[in-house]
């Protein structure tokens with residue numbers, strides 16, 4: 001049984017994240033999207049909001065689940081019995097940070113391997129911070145985020 005943890009801020013989850021998740025679900029037996037509670041980034045949505053929106057978005061993916069965690073990702077992975085950390089790569093700009101992170105994790109727990117997936121070109125430019133910027137300036141983000149996220153942002157008037 002191959003279990004992967006897909007850790008991140010997911011503030012909010014985007015179609016780019018979802019593309020990586022779908023491919024991960026084809027490769028691994030189970031993928032756990034894990035919302036990190038200890039991110040240094042200032043939150044736009046609360047952890048509970050992010051988790052609920054992910055839950056709604058993945059409800060038709062039988063081998064995906066959502067959770068949140070605090071502390072080191074590798075400790076959480078061990079606790080969940082996962083062997084893999086799943087991360088997405090967009091541009092070269094992601095590479096250096098992601099390489100450093102995966103090597104640090106590997107130095108801490110060499111039995112847990114990081115696997116990188118590259119998103120479809122149409123999702124390449126999407127980041128949660130770009131979505132926030134567009135939304136907070138009154139733009140339409142429906143093409144970039146799952147429907148549940150789009151509806152929630154409009155309904156909750158997060159402006």
Ligand code: ADP
Nearest residue numbers: 007008009010016017087088089119123124126
């Ligand atoms: P973090 O704060 O850990 O970077 P994010 O939610 O921003 O959390 O991203 C989580 C993971 O998803 C990271 O590996 C990131 O590179 C990846 N990711 C984010 N957006 C995309 C996208 N559009 N396509 C592919 N991977 C993405």
